[in-house]
Amino acid sequence: MVNVTLSPLYRADGSATFTSNGYSVIAAVNGPIEVQRRDELPEEAAIDVAIRPAAGVGGVRERHLESIIQNTLRHVILVSAHPRTLIQITLQIVASQDDSLYPGNLPQAASNVPVLPALLQASILALLSASIPLSMTLTATLISVKENGGVAPSPSAQDLEAATSIHVLAFSSHGDLLVVESEGYFTMDTWEKVYAKARLICHGEKEEDSESEDLSMDTEEVTKLEDILKDAVRQKVAAEYRWKQSPDSAAT
Amino acid sequence: MASKTLVLPGETISPDILPTPTNPNLLLKLGPGLRHVPPSTITSTIAGPLCIDQKKNAIWVENNSGRYIPQPNDLIIATVHHSSTDFYSCSITPHTTFPQLPQLAFEGATKKTRPQLNSGSLIYARVLTASKHTDPEIVCYNPSTGKSEGMGELKGGMVFDISLGLARRVLMAKQREDGGIAVLEEIAENVAFEVAVGRNGKVWVKSGGVKETLLVGRALQEADVQGLGVEEQVKLVRKMIRQV
Numbered sequence: 001m002v003n004v005t006l007s008p009l010y011r012a013d014g015s016a017t018f019t020s021n022g023y024s025v026i027a028a029v030n031g032p033i034e035v036q037r038r039d040e041l042p043e044e045a046a047i048d049v050a051i052r053p054a055a056g057v058g059g060v061r062e063r064h065l066e067s068i069i070q071n072t073l074r075h076v077i078l079v080s081a082h083p084r085t086l087i088q089i090t091l092q093i094v095a096s097q098d099d100s101l102y103p104g105n106l107p108q109a110a111s112n113v114p115v116l117p118a119l120l121q122a123s124i125l126a127l128l129s130a131s132i133p134l135s136m137t138l139t140a141t142l143i144s145v146k147e148n149g150g151v152a153p154s155p156s157a158q159d160l161e162a163a164t165s166i167h168v169l170a171f172s173s174h175g176d177l178l179v180v181e182s183e184g185y186f187t188m189d190t191w192e193k194v195y196a197k198a199r200l201i202c203h204g205e206k207e208e209d210s211e212s213e214d215l216s217m218d219t220e221e222v223t224k225l226e227d228i229l230k231d232a233v234r235q236k237v238a239a240e241y242r243w244k245q246s247p248d249s250a251a252t
Numbered sequence: 253m254a255s256k257t258l259v260l261p262g263e264t265i266s267p268d269i270l271p272t273p274t275n276p277n278l279l280l281k282l283g284p285g286l287r288h289v290p291p292s293t294i295t296s297t298i299a300g301p302l303c304i305d306q307k308k309n310a311i312w313v314e315n316n317s318g319r320y321i322p323q324p325n326d327l328i329i330a331t332v333h334h335s336s337t338d339f340y341s342c343s344i345t346p347h348t349t350f351p352q353l354p355q356l357a358f359e360g361a362t363k364k365t366r367p368q369l370n371s372g373s374l375i376y377a378r379v380l381t382a383s384k385h386t387d388p389e390i391v392c393y394n395p396s397t398g399k400s401e402g403m404g405e406l407k408g409g410m411v412f413d414i415s416l417g418l419a420r421r422v423l424m425a426k427q428r429e430d431g432g433i434a435v436l437e438e439i440a441e442n443v444a445f446e447v448a449v450g451r452n453g454k455v456w457v458k459s460g461g462v463k464e465t466l467l468v469g470r471a472l473q474e475a476d477v478q479g480l481g482v483e484e485q486v487k488l489v490r491k492m493i494r495q496v
Contacts, residue, residue: 013319031319033347078287078297083384085348128261131318133287133297136262173262233299234258240316240417241301242479243432 002225004232006129014130016232018122021142021154022097025118027126031087039086044079046086051119054093061112069119072170072179076124078133087132089123097157113181114160116168117142120179121225128233138178139202139225140170143194145186151197165190169198173226201225259285259296259313269302270294273309283312316417320345320452322382322390327403327423329411329450330377330390332369340369342377342390344452349387353377357391359400367405374406374456376448406448409458412469418476422449434482435471438489443467443496463496 002020009015012028019025032045039046049070051062069089077087096115117140124138144155144163152159160166165184172178177199182191204224238245259265270280282288285298296302300315322328322344330342333350341350353375355366369375375392382388392403414422421431428434436447445459445468457468471492475485 007317014317030347032321033319034349081297081384128299129317131285131298131300131315133285134261135295135297137260137299173260230258230260233260237258237299237301239479243475243481245481 002228004125004228006125006232006236012126012130014126014128014132016122016125016129017094018118018125019095020118020121022095022156023093023115023118024095025115025122026092026094027119027122028090028092029087029123029126029130029132030090031130031132032082032085033088035084035086040084041079043083045077045082045084047073047077047079048086048088049073049123050088050090052090052092054096064112065116065119068116068179068181069123072120072138073123073127075178076134076136076138076172077127078135081133089126091119091123093119097160111160111166111183113166113168113183114142114155116140116179116181117170120170121229125229125232128229129236137173137226137229138170139173139229140168140179141198141201141225143167143169143198145184145190145194149190151190151193153197153201167191167194167198169195169202171199171202173203175199175203257302258300259302260299261297263296265294265296265302265311267292269304271304271306271309271311273306278309281308281310283310285313285315286311314417316415318416319348320416322351322379322388323451324379324382326379326451327449328377328379328390328452329406329448329454329456330375330452332371332373332375334371335369340375342375344388344390344450351379351388351390353390353392357393358404359393359398369405374409374411376403376406376450376456378403402448406456406458409446409456410465410469412455412457412473414453414455414472414476416451416453418472419449419451419453419455422455422472423451428482432482433475434485435475435489436468438486439468439471439493442493467492467496 005017007015008017009028012030014029017026035046047070049066051058051066053062120140144152144159144166146152147164165186168181170179202225285296286294287297288294296313298313298315300313303314304311328344330344333341333343338355340353342353343350358367377390377392380389380391394401422433424431443464445457445464448456455472457465459465471489474488
């Protein structure tokens with residue numbers, strides 16, 4: 001179940017929590033703020049992403065994820081709107097599926113990518129909450145491929161262990177593929193299936209040329225992620241404009 | 253006046269809903285949250301309700317959150333950070349570059365008689381220039397008249413944080429009708445106080461005693477957080493005044 005809150009943190013310029021599929025992330029955005037001279041870019045805003053794991057301090061895994069997110073958001077945020085500034089994004093992982101599988105520290109060999117969709121979603125929601133100008137929104141999802149070749153959306157920790165390959169895909173609000181991170185062995189046909197499924201989850205409509213029957217069975221029960229995003233914003237706006245909607249002020 | 257549709261960043265605003273002016277010479281004004289992609293596409297850049305003003309031929313996206321970005325002619329409450337020979341460096345939002353306040357930008361200030369501001373003093377000022385490529389410049393007088401018009405150092409009192417949306421509403425010409433703010437008028441019937449509102453989400457309040465000052469600030473913050481309508485604000489203020 002996907003759970004979203006916008007602006008839970010009082011002191012940050014923008015913040016959001018995103019909980020889905022056993023992963024929970026709090027994101028905080030500060031910006032545009034003053035940038036250190038060595039990081040300053042004359043024509044655009046610098047973007048700084050910091051990931052804090054649920055336990056312990058960040059390491060190679062977190063740096064790797066940071067670089068993926070930073071490179072994605074650089075194209076999503078309208079960086080030219082705030083030149084010579086810094087937009088700081090802090091992502092705190094609150095809960096992850098790995099907790100149940102590996103109590104304590106994660107083994108080095110554990111997979112990097114399963115937490116990535118939650119991180120991407122939380123950061124885009126926090127950016128929305130901070131009113132940073134964006135060129136588009138994005139949605140991301142995790143998909144695992146079972147040994148029999150079936151694609152499983154929102155896999156559990158056990159599914160991930162058993163999967164032959166796992167994929168993270170992110171789509172822009174225009175339906176374009178923004179991020180793809182894949183791990184494991186898979187064929188091009190499998191990837192096409194994964195792509196169609198992920199696009200359905202994130203963006204809703206299918207592309208015309210995809211006609212796999214096993215994909216269409218559970219179309220109805222899937223709420224597309226874009227709608228969840230829009231609902232979260234709608235709720236926030238409704239709360240902010242409560243003073244306008246309240247019955248007494250409408251009468252005056 | 254304004255129709256409300258929710259937009260998310262990257263949505264194209266359909267040409268059908270753009271305001272149609274009665275005067276064809278009036279140019280379309282794009283407010284915050286929108287950008288023009290040549291030749292003739294308009295897309296949103298932030299999330300919020302899309303507002304359209306037919307009379308002014310203007311369209312914009314409202315937002316209540318985020319960091320304050322200085323805009324020319326905004327009234328702001330700033331803190332003096334340090335002073336150099338010609339300028340005071342002030343702070344309007346934390347962790348941003350300091351806007352500069354010329355030491356002679358006060359009413360009747362000359363090289364001999366100019367206000368001495370220590371670091372930490374509060375000023376009520378107006379943004380003179382603000383562009384994304386330069387540091388903003390702020391002044392404490394109206395350059396066209398040379399008068400202070402209420403700007404200058406704020407002595408005593410206390411500053412409260414409010415949301416940017418509330419600050420904008422309090423600064424509206426018709427606070428009660430347009431902004432839906434009744435707190436200040438309602439308190440003013442019982443308690444005397446001075447107030448200065450900065451677009452950067454700050455309210456400075458000064459009155460006879462600490463209790464009264466806190467009353468004004470807390471009432472505003474309460475109305476802000478709970479999103480109270482006019483009637484609810486009146487009720488809140490009456491309850492708070494009874495407690496004082």
